[in-house]
Amino acid sequence: MKAFTPLTSLMHSIYIAENDLRQSFKSVRHVVWSLLFPIFMMFTFSFKYGATGPDIQFIKDFLIPGIVGMTAMFGSINETMSIVWDKSLGVFDRILAAPVSSASIIVGKTMAGAVMGVISALVLLIIGSTLFSVAFANIGAVLIIILLASFSFTGIGTIISGLASEPREAMMLSNLLRFPMMFLGGVFFPIGAMPMPLPYIARALPLTYATEALGAIQTGNPFTVFFDAIVLLFYTVGTILFGSQILMRIMTR
Amino acid sequence: MLVIWKREKPLENAIEVKELTKFFGSLLAVDHVSFEVKGKEIFGLLGPNGAGKTTTIRMICGMLRPTSGTTVVAGFDVSQKPQEVKRRIGLVPDISNLFGELSARINLEFMGKLYGLNKKTRRERIDQVLELFQLKERQNDLVKYYSKGMHRRLTIAAALIHQPEILIMDEPTSGLDAQTARLVREIILNLNKEGRTILLTTHQIDEADRLAQRVGIIDRGRLIALNTPEQLKNSIQGMRALEIKILDGIDQQKWLPILRQAEGVDNITVAEGKIRILSKDLSQIIPTVVNVVNKHGGKIENISVAQPSLEDAFISLTGKSIREEPMSKEDYLKRRLSRSGMR
Numbered sequence: 001m002k003a004f005t006p007l008t009s010l011m012h013s014i015y016i017a018e019n020d021l022r023q024s025f026k027s028v029r030h031v032v033w034s035l036l037f038p039i040f041m042m043f044t045f046s047f048k049y050g051a052t053g054p055d056i057q058f059i060k061d062f063l064i065p066g067i068v069g070m071t072a073m074f075g076s077i078n079e080t081m082s083i084v085w086d087k088s089l090g091v092f093d094r095i096l097a098a099p100v101s102s103a104s105i106i107v108g109k110t111m112a113g114a115v116m117g118v119i120s121a122l123v124l125l126i127i128g129s130t131l132f133s134v135a136f137a138n139i140g141a142v143l144i145i146i147l148l149a150s151f152s153f154t155g156i157g158t159i160i161s162g163l164a165s166e167p168r169e170a171m172m173l174s175n176l177l178r179f180p181m182m183f184l185g186g187v188f189f190p191i192g193a194m195p196m197p198l199p200y201i202a203r204a205l206p207l208t209y210a211t212e213a214l215g216a217i218q219t220g221n222p223f224t225v226f227f228d229a230i231v232l233l234f235y236t237v238g239t240i241l242f243g244s245q246i247l248m249r250i251m252t253r
Numbered sequence: 254m255l256v257i258w259k260r261e262k263p264l265e266n267a268i269e270v271k272e273l274t275k276f277f278g279s280l281l282a283v284d285h286v287s288f289e290v291k292g293k294e295i296f297g298l299l300g301p302n303g304a305g306k307t308t309t310i311r312m313i314c315g316m317l318r319p320t321s322g323t324t325v326v327a328g329f330d331v332s333q334k335p336q337e338v339k340r341r342i343g344l345v346p347d348i349s350n351l352f353g354e355l356s357a358r359i360n361l362e363f364m365g366k367l368y369g370l371n372k373k374t375r376r377e378r379i380d381q382v383l384e385l386f387q388l389k390e391r392q393n394d395l396v397k398y399y400s401k402g403m404h405r406r407l408t409i410a411a412a413l414i415h416q417p418e419i420l421i422m423d424e425p426t427s428g429l430d431a432q433t434a435r436l437v438r439e440i441i442l443n444l445n446k447e448g449r450t451i452l453l454t455t456h457q458i459d460e461a462d463r464l465a466q467r468v469g470i471i472d473r474g475r476l477i478a479l480n481t482p483e484q485l486k487n488s489i490q491g492m493r494a495l496e497i498k499i500l501d502g503i504d505q506q507k508w509l510p511i512l513r514q515a516e517g518v519d520n521i522t523v524a525e526g527k528i529r530i531l532s533k534d535l536s537q538i539i540p541t542v543v544n545v546v547n548k549h550g551g552k553i554e555n556i557s558v559a560q561p562s563l564e565d566a567f568i569s570l571t572g573k574s575i576r577e578e579p580m581s582k583e584d585y586l587k588r589r590l591s592r593s594g595m596r
Contacts, residue, residue, distance in 0.1 A: 004336070008369065011366075012367065015363065015366040015367060016367075019352070019355075019363045022355060022359070023352060023354040023355060026354045026355065026395075027354060089350060089353075090346060090348050090350035091350045091351065091352055093316065093344075093346055093350055094346075094350050094351075094364070094411070095367065096316045097314055097316060097339060097342075097344040097346075098339060098364070098367040098368060099336040099337075099339040099340045099367070099368065099369075100367055101336070
């Protein structure tokens with residue numbers, strides 16, 4: 001049974017992603033609030049404890065990479081959460097009733113999540129580097145890492161959306177994952193300085209690899225960047241496959 | 254008026270449902286339901302809340318997989334060719350599910366894109382439906398600022414963007430004020446006049462009576478009757494309805510068990526503050542009722558004889574009034590399961 005050509009399916013996905021992002025950007029307040037949080041965090045942590053002023057080296061090699069990774073995480077997971085809202089508001093039915101394949105819906109939602117992650121991360125990157133006048137060494141590598149990270153967070157978002165039956169549950173589930181990730185993922189505290197067994201937990205989180213890779217780009221450590229990129233790729237494939245499976249199952253019941 | 258999707262030979266049956274059954278776990282929501290919707294007719298599925306109407310519709314639209322049974326829409330089996338079916342039907346759900354953060358025009362744009370319409374066709378159709386539903390002036394406003402009636406109109410408009418030959422409407426007028434409900438009914442009749450087949454569900458008997466050419470009565474997941482509204486009313490031919498109001502406090506409900514015992518009472522319900530008694534023998538029932546009420550110390554304030562309505566037919570078939578039934582826990586669960594997004 002072949003209902004659509006690959007191009008039609010792809011177009012369906014693009015329309016769904018476009019529609020999702022259009023709604024997210026429509027609400028200016030929403031965009032501003034979601035960016036204020038990482039900006040505020042960046043500002044606060046730029047004062048290293050005990051130091052008299054901002055430590056530029058720390059900001060450049062550690063804080064900005066960490067905040068950028070974290071913002072990608074928040075952006076992607078939040079955007080993917082729209083699935084749960086759509087379900088609870090009934091607008092998901094609108095898409096389900098249309099002649100669109102389940103795969104197109106999942107790809108569309110994934111695209112929206114990844115795009116949102118990349119855009120928010122880039123905004124923070126620009127704000128951070130302008131504010132503290134630091135430059136990124138290799139912007140191409142930075143983009144690849146942000147993209148991979150955003151896709152893997154989107155995968156996590158789809159898993160949460162598939163498991164949660166209503167928005168409040170989804171919020172709780174996502175906070176359960178996001179907050180530990182934020183504090184253990186090498187955003188504010190270096191993994192090397194963590195007491196045992198926290199580094200092991202940190203090594204299980206995709207955010208750790210994103211922040212580490214972004215930091216390694218700054219300090220010029222290509223092997224670490226490469227290794228982390230591979231791990232993120234595995235995370236992306238794993239979470240997206242698992243997430244789509246859950247979504248597919250409830251969509252084709 | 255809109256131009257409908259042209260078909261060389263009109264379909265005899267637009268929708269054929271055979272032995273459709275749906276279990277949610279161990280909960281039986283739809284129980285071997287079979288019916289046909291003929292081409293170009295308005296078919297009403299009438300039943301109380303939780304009867305399985307929405308579940309049935311979702312299975313017809315290919316949004317829910319039946320446990321067993323088959324559905325053929327416009328000649329396509331829903332389980333084999335769901336996309337072909339979806340292309341040919343327009344669904345108006347019971348809740349107006351539009352993207353509130355987007356304008357009416359962009360909502361319609363999105364639907365047009367999903368149905369594969371090109372840019373020019375989209376623009377034309379959107380202008381057409383906005384005009385038809387009198388939403389043109391507010392087309393660029395965010396939908397969340399729309400009134401209930403406008404929401405409803407836009408929801409119907411969105412279902413027409415791909416000019417489907419079959420329109421499926423779930424409770425099209427529920428929750429609307431009288432004026433908007435009338436407008437929506439007019440729209441439905443007009444759409445049918447253009448040659449569109451319409452399947453609608455309702456829990457309002459007068460709506461089924463007014464709109465539908467044939468009515469299927471569904472109760473607890475089972476289709477218990479299927480006929481024209483006239484035939485359904487005739488099925489209780491010979492019965493007459495007696496409406497009384499008893500002057501004793503306000504609660505007419507407490508008279509039900511007392512009057513039910515009376516000889517000759519076939520069915521009894523309370524509707525709109527009046528007790529409605531169905532009986533075959535009116536000459537006998539009037540004195541009996543008067544006696545019973547007197548014996549129990551009540552006074553009859555008002556008594557009148559009425560022609561049996563579709564509601565009476567419903568009562569005699571299901572043994573209960575459609576309005577009085579509170580939703581049971583099981584019904585609530587079924588409702589949640591059938592409506593929770595993707596299920």
